[in-house]
Amino acid sequence: xxxxxSIIQGIAAPLPESDIDTDAILPAQFLLLLEKKGMGKYLFHxxxxxxxxxxxxxxxxxxxxxxxxxxGPKFGIGSSREHAVWALADFGIECVIAPxxxxxxxxxxxxxxxxxxxxxxxxxxxxxxxxxRATEFIVNIEWRELSYGxxxxxxxxxxxxxxxxxxxxxxxxxxxxxxxxxxxRAFEKTHRIAAPWLHLSKQQLCTFENVEANxxxxxxxxxxx
Amino acid sequence: xxxxxxxxxxxxxxxxxxxxxTYATGEALLYIDxxxxxxxxxxxxxxxxxxxxxxxxRPEAHIAVADHAVPTDRDPLSLREGLAAKQIARLEDNxxxxxxxxxxxxxxxxGIVHIIGPELGFTLPGATLVCGDSHTSTHGAFGxxxxxxxxxxxxxxxxxxxxxxxxxxxxxxxxNGELCEGVSTKDVILAVIRKIGVAGGQNHAIEFAGPGVxxxxxxxxxxxCNMAIEAGSRIGMIAPDETTxxxxxxxxxxxxxxxxxxxxxxxxxxxxxxxxxxxxxVTLSAGEITPHVSWGTTPAQCAPISETIPDPSxxxxxxxxxxxxxxxxxxxxxxxxxLSEIEIDTVFVGSCTNGRIEDLRxxxxxxxxxxxxPGVxxxxxxxxxKVRADAENEGLxxxxxxxxxxWRRAGxxxxxxxxxxxxxxxxxxxxxxxxxxxxxxxPEGRTHLMSPEMAAAAAITGRLSDVRILMNGR
Ligand code: SF4
Numbered sequence: 001x002x003x004x005x006s007i008i009q010g011i012a013a014p015l016p017e018s019d020i021d022t023d024a025i026l027p028a029q030f031l032l033l034l035e036k037k038g039m040g041k042y043l044f045h046x047x048x049x050x051x052x053x054x055x056x057x058x059x060x061x062x063x064x065x066x067x068x069x070x071x072g073p074k075f076g077i078g079s080s081r082e083h084a085v086w087a088l089a090d091f092g093i094e095c096v097i098a099p100x101x102x103x104x105x106x107x108x109x110x111x112x113x114x115x116x117x118x119x120x121x122x123x124x125x126x127x128x129x130x131x132x133r134a135t136e137f138i139v140n141i142e143w144r145e146l147s148y149g150x151x152x153x154x155x156x157x158x159x160x161x162x163x164x165x166x167x168x169x170x171x172x173x174x175x176x177x178x179x180x181x182x183x184x185r186a187f188e189k190t191h192r193i194a195a196p197w198l199h200l201s202k203q204q205l206c207t208f209e210n211v212e213a214n215x216x217x218x219x220x221x222x223x224x225x
Numbered sequence: 226x227x228x229x230x231x232x233x234x235x236x237x238x239x240x241x242x243x244x245x246x247t248y249a250t251g252e253a254l255l256y257i258d259x260x261x262x263x264x265x266x267x268x269x270x271x272x273x274x275x276x277x278x279x280x281x282x283r284p285e286a287h288i289a290v291a292d293h294a295v296p297t298d299r300d301p302l303s304l305r306e307g308l309a310a311k312q313i314a315r316l317e318d319n320x321x322x323x324x325x326x327x328x329x330x331x332x333x334x335x336g337i338v339h340i341i342g343p344e345l346g347f348t349l350p351g352a353t354l355v356c357g358d359s360h361t362s363t364h365g366a367f368g369x370x371x372x373x374x375x376x377x378x379x380x381x382x383x384x385x386x387x388x389x390x391x392x393x394x395x396x397x398x399x400x401n402g403e404l405c406e407g408v409s410t411k412d413v414i415l416a417v418i419r420k421i422g423v424a425g426g427q428n429h430a431i432e433f434a435g436p437g438v439x440x441x442x443x444x445x446x447x448x449x450c451n452m453a454i455e456a457g458s459r460i461g462m463i464a465p466d467e468t469t470x471x472x473x474x475x476x477x478x479x480x481x482x483x484x485x486x487x488x489x490x491x492x493x494x495x496x497x498x499x500x501x502x503x504x505x506x507v508t509l510s511a512g513e514i515t516p517h518v519s520w521g522t523t524p525a526q527c528a529p530i531s532e533t534i535p536d537p538s539x540x541x542x543x544x545x546x547x548x549x550x551x552x553x554x555x556x557x558x559x560x561x562x563x564l565s566e567i568e569i570d571t572v573f574v575g576s577c578t579n580g581r582i583e584d585l586r587x588x589x590x591x592x593x594x595x596x597x598x599p600g601v602x603x604x605x606x607x608x609x610x611k612v613r614a615d616a617e618n619e620g621l622x623x624x625x626x627x628x629x630x631x632w633r634r635a636g637x638x639x640x641x642x643x644x645x646x647x648x649x650x651x652x653x654x655x656x657x658x659x660x661x662x663x664x665x666x667x668p669e670g671r672t673h674l675m676s677p678e679m680a681a682a683a684a685i686t687g688r689l690s691d692v693r694i695l696m697n698g699r
Contacts, residue, residue, distance in 0.1 A: 018548050019423060019548060023664060023665050024664070031265045032308035032309055032643065046663065046664050073544060074457075077423055078359065078662060080374060085375075103428065103457070103459050107378070160249075161248065173277070173384050176254065176381070177385060180246060180387070184245055184387055191243075195351065196484060197480035197487070200285045202285060204478060207477075208327060210327050211284075
């Protein structure tokens with residue numbers, strides 16, 4: 001189980017640029033890290049170097065503790081690195097609002113309790129203005145509504161399963177293993193008859209490390225760097 | 226088999242054959258035949274698996290290899306200290322613990338995931354294949370349904386051999402005619418991205434089709450599909466044909482004997498039906514495409530080499546104008562400058578886009594008997610140990626070395642700048658890789674994307690140059 005979450009409330013920080021790629025969100029040198037935790041300090045590393053001018057929005061005092069980013073179109077394009085989302089989450093960002101997202105980034109957000117909200121241009125423009133004033137937003141995941149100040153709320157789309165994942169803290173892997181384990185095994189049987197060449201055997205793979213033709217025991221010892 | 230319904234696209238056919246079940250939300254549980262595992266996107270997935278106390282659903286569906294962080298200037302086994310060594314050791318360790326087929330860094334099958342998958346015959350038509358790397362679209366060149374995934378999805382594949390996926394719309398990119406001399410599929414894909422933009426293919430599975438695609442070798446097709454993701458599509462596919470079968474036959478992991486014939490019969494069905502419907506279509510005439518280079522910080526910011534740097538003030542769309550200003554500032558370029566006057570100091574030939582033997586051959590053809598311009602650092606990094614060995618057998622390494630190139634070992638190298646192969650701040654690189662994002666090849670480094678032959682031309686002249694002019698001596 002993950003933590004359940006139904007409300008995200010916090011300052012929204014504006015990042016009014018299009019095509020913010022995942023290389024910018026988390027540069028490659030930090031991909032060597034082996035844990036998810038602790039990536040937040042490297043978020044937007046190149047832009048947050050000491051003395052950077054203008055000061056990066058997340059480092060400006062009025063945006064201290066921001067939980068929401070209002071970004072430009074095509075937010076999170078490029079590399080599939082989930083590290084970009086880990087960095088956002090570890091930094092404390094729980095929600096990213098943009099007109100559009102990179103596909104893989106969008107999917108990665110949901111796996112880490114970060115809510116990506118895609119809005120049309122006019123709604124997005126209004127939120128960008130509000131974010132420019134360091135406004136506090138309230139995102140209600142249950143109602144699929146976002147509100148701030150005296151403004152009436154803006155509703156957003158959220159797939160039912162993904163919404164439930166937030167509200168109930170459901171975990172995809174647990175869910176599929178519990179509910180669909182049977183169907184997967186049944187599928188494998190028929191699939192193997194339909195396309196037997198797709199099923200690699202230990203025999204075929206025995207020239208690779210860790211695979212032994214007969215019983216699959218560990219046969220390492222060749223190289224260890 | 227499910228492959229035989231009328232009115233379906235190639236994507237529909239492979240998709241349908243892998244749906245375990247569909248949910249009320251419209252999502253499907255998609256069965257994943259094969260998974261390539263690398264060192265960067267997998268450690269946290271293995272940790273997740275361990276936390277759950279789970280083992281792999283099917284260890285034989287995976288192959289693990291380290292490519293991103295490996296050094297290319299020395300024997301990778303000599304690397305013992307530092308984060309990269311740790312990350313590679315972690316992959317080895319995880320593979321051992323889970324009985325996952327593993328290719329060590331000193332193995333003659335080692336290389337970049339997207340190069341070795343096809344080389345081994347691990348990549349097959351009609352298969353679903355994933356990897357924690359966005360350029361997994363490459364394998365679609367074989368008619369596989371392949372796409373890049375995040376680390377959590379890697380964990381899902383380890384644990385269940387499935388993924389929850391929503392079906393994509395279908396976009397056909399039709400390429401008519403044939404490419405002219407000096408023009409390659411790198412130019413075609415840059416032209417496509419320039420035309421439809423970096424999000425033009427978003428939520429779509431691309432199928433590249435038409436006579437211009439049929440005429441291509443497998444390696445050229447892979448370059449095309451590799452960069453589908455730069456147009457926003459996780460998926461780029463090409464229907465398999467004789468060229469595909471010829472490439473695959475006798476590959477180590479390809480089916481053999483009767484199973485091979487049975488497979489080829491099934492693979493012949495993997496064509497979009499004549500009455501199949503696409504949600505969108507883009508047509509290009511190959512004969513009109515000329516060598517392209519990128520000038521900005523997204524792959525869509527590119528142009529034919531004969532053009533000049535565009536003027537942001539002429540751009541009507543505000544977002545795009547702001548982005549152009551930002552890109553040009555980062556790239557330190559002025560509107561109106563002819564692209565062929567831009568001087569470079571570094572040349573990188575390699576990556577999963579252009580690190581195959583044909584790429585090296587085409588580069589070497591331009592370089593033969595010539596020298597790298599004074600002051601230019603040039604490196605060629607074969608995409609796999611096999612590419613490197615084949616190139617050495619053909620004597621290509623000599624041509625590169627005689628021209629003044631560094632001849633490296635296989636790896637991602639300066640495509641991603643995770644090892645020591647990176648640009649210094651302010652350096653400008655003619656690169657055959659796929660991304661020109663800010664800092665992609667090293668903090669504050671500047672990247673110009675282009676084809677291998679164009680990179681060779683840039684190496685010789687020390688500036689971005691039209692390889693056709695160089696070769697014709699005009
Ligand atoms: S060569 Fe570059 S794009 Fe390809 S897998 Fe390696 S890092 Fe990714």
